[in-house]
């Protein structure tokens with residue numbers, strides 16, 4: 001028989017798989033490639049992977065509150081000032097035309113479509129500080145190594 005501690009640990013594991021999802025690196029790399037991200041707007045798959053790593057740690061449910069009162073959502077930390085509507089950020093643009101909570105599901109199709117919109121802006125991938133500080137101009141091969149992509 002399992003001990004009570006073991007049962008509690010198993011229960012926690014089960015809950016974690018339902019309520020949150022952190023993508024495994026190569027699984028995410030394959031999904032991004034399948035969605036045409038490799039080379040999209042001039043950015044490599046390594047750029048997208050590195051950006052997602054530093055922005056969210058590949059966590060689909062990442063939420064961060066910014067000092068200006070806006071909030072960043074999901075695996076690409078998309079912001080409620082410009083890109084999605086959370087119905088509480090003043091003067092929101094909602095350029096992706098979506099409810100921000102759609103960016104927190106484990107199906108990242110909505111996130112990918114909106115990220116493509118973000119990167120087409122003049123700032124390109126510099127819209128993401130995580131990319132600007134940690135990925136720009138770096139050797140990014142480690143982010144896709146061994147993934148067969």
Ligand SMILES: *[C@@H]1O[C@H](CO)[C@@H](O)[C@H](O)[C@H]1NC(C)=O
Nearest residue numbers: 085086087098099100101102
């Ligand atoms: C946004 O999505 C959330 C979660 O599905 C929902 O609870 C909320 O009512 C939505 N907001 C609007 C205004 O549609």
